[in-house]
Amino acid sequence: MYLTQPREIQTAIETLASSKLLWLDTETADWRTKYPKISLIQVLANPDDRTGDSAYVLDVLEKPNLVQYFIEKIVANPQIEKVFHNASYDLKFLDKSQAKNITCTLKIAKKITKTKLGTSNLKLKTLAAELCGFTNVDSEPQGSDWRRRPLSEKQLHYAKLDTVYLACVHRELLKFIPPKSTKTQEDIFVTKAKPASPSFSVTNVRVALECPRLFYLDRRFGGMSVFFPKTQYAAIGNPFHQLAQKFVELALTDSRFRSLLTPAAEQLQAEEVAQEMQKLFYTIAFFPYLQSVIRENPHLVPTYNQIWQGVRGLIGHYAQLLVTNRYHCHANATIQKTFIDRELKVEAQFQLPDGTMQQVRGKFDSLVYDFANRRLCAVEYKTYQAADLSAQVAQVALYAYMLQQQKNEPVDAAVY
DNA sequence: GACTGAAAGCACTGACAACG
DNA sequence: CGTTGTCAGTGCTTTCAGTC
Incomplete structure (x- = not known):
């Protein structure tokens, strides 16, 4: 027309x-x-x-x-x-x-x-x-x-x-x-309803267990959430975490670590493997790291000595685990199957006594698989003597629980 | 509070495609 | 041709979870 x-x-x-x-x-x-x-x-x-x-x-x-x-x-x-x-x-x-x-x-x-x-x-x-x-x-x-x-x-x-x-x-x-054009209203409702309460980190929960008053002051006013321990070996944590991560990374990529596990499981001694791994890690990673520290902050050398002791202990733990896992895996696959390079983030909603939902999020340090117990294990590194050990245990247990909710399989927890 | 590293958010850009 | 909008890539800033 x-x-x-x-x-x-x-x-x-x-x-x-x-x-x-x-x-x-x-x-x-x-x-x-x-x-x-x-x-x-x-x-x-x-x-x-x-x-x-x-x-x-x-x-x-x-x-x-x-x-x-x-x-x-x-x-x-x-x-x-x-x-x-x-x-x-x-x-x-x-x-x-x-x-x-x-x-x-x-x-x-x-x-x-x-x-x-x-x-x-x-x-x-x-x-x-x-x-x-x-x-x-x-x-x-x-x-x-x-x-x-x-x-x-x-x-x-x-x-x-x-x-x-x-x-x-x-x-x-x-x-x-897709025929979900009716979603608009519901979706807005859901997404708007979720962040009603601010989320906690897992570390927040630990702080709350250690000292509820401190936790409250932190949430209410912000600022100090930790009492500084006045030890002379402060500031160990960051380098230790970096080195621990570096160790896992090297173990996964460097074939020299793999070859340490070549012999049959019965012939392996955890202590020997640990020593070899410590030596390797020292020459590849720790020594060059120490050199740079000596150059830039010579006064920190005693601190790094302390850190090295910690790293040695950690490698000892890991070597023990690798040797027991060797019974269940091929030589080449043991390290890959022990250190699980998966998402270390966890997130969960908890129902509080008053019926509201509380979101908790967190990241832990390492995830390993323990073949003897057939379980995943969330690992948390601690470099200081805790004032309240139970709070630390609770923190790691919370990581493990949240991971279990996400993966739907049993999870252990460990503090090294 | 100070710091770190990763991830997410954000603003900007240039390339491209669409209309008559 | 001029205008508009989207998209992908880039780099800076902010936020988050963590350490002490």
């Missing part, structure tokens, strides 16, 4: 205003110039139309009042869903600021991605041909002169078919979107 008379265009707008869903397209004249003008508005209300005979083609060239009327009745009406391809372009001529309830098929197509759709590009004509199977899709009139009157038969044919393509493409695109 090609309408040119203002009277009939106005009646058409009024008829269309009662629809719930419309497929729209526009053609613009003088688009090469600085001042492009809207020439046609095409509207389809019936998506089953494959010929475009029921489409309205409104000739609005030099009829700004009618364009304004169309904007008021249709574009700005939130009750009507308007579907465009590349809506931002058409809305430039239809007062973007007022537009309500707009759907853009180009946006949808981009979201799905070209590869998933399997089309060569995302132009409306391409989607119509490759997605809906339209033949003889002609895109030549698109760039033609939409200012001239009368319009050619070809132009009018193209104009009305545009909306037909659009409705079909729209329908096809919706098939790619």
Whole structure:
């Protein structure tokens, strides 16, 4: 239906205003110039139309009042869903600021991605041909002169078919979107409900066990959450953790560690293996590290002596574990299967006595597998004599419990 | 409080594709 | 051609969990 008379265009707008869903397209004249003008508005209300005979083609060239009327009745009406391809372009001529309830098929197509759709590009004509199977899709009139009157038969044919393509493409695109469009409200509710209470770290929980008052002051006012032990060997922790991590990394990658486990399990002595590993680690990692310390902070050398004792002890623990695991694994696989390079982060929700949920998150130091007991073991390194040992045990136990909840398999815990 | 390392957030950029 | 929007990549900042 090609309408040119203002009277009939106005009646058409009024008829269309009662629809719930419309497929729209526009053609613009003088688009090469600085001042492009809207020439046609095409509207389809019936998506089953494959010929475009029921489409309205409104000739609005030099009829700004009618364009304004169309904007008021249709574009700005939130009750009507308007579907465009590349809506931002058409809305430039239809007062973007007022537009309500707009759907853009180009946006949808981009979201799905070209590869998933399997089309060569995302132009409306391409989607119509490759997605809906339209033949003889002609895109030549698109760039033609939409200012001239009368319009050619070809132009009018193209104009009305545009909306037909659009409705079909729209329908096809919706098939790619999983039917969870009702999610909006529920999702907002869930995501908003979750962070209602601030989360605790596992270390926070330990602090709470050590001293509830300190914990409260920390949460309430921030700041000091730890009493500094005034020992002369302070600041051991960071280098120790780095070295411990380095050891695991080297054991996993350096073949010299692997070859220490080549003999059969019965022939291995945990103490000997430990000594060899200590030697290796000393030459590869600790000695160069110590050298740099001597250069930069010579006064810290006694501290590093202390650290080395700690690292030796840790390697002893690990060597013992590796040797027992060797009974259950091939020589080459023992280290890989003992040190598990998995996510060390844990997260869980706990229900409090008053019914609210409390989120707890944390990271522990190492995860190993103990074949003799057939269990994972969360390892935590401690470099100082704790004021309250039970709080430390509780911290590690909490890591293990949370990991068990996540992995659904039993987990032990250890402090080295 | 000071520090660390990893991850997440954010702003910016250039390339690209779409409309008539 | 001019405008618009998305996306991927980059680098800086912030946040988080941890150490003492």
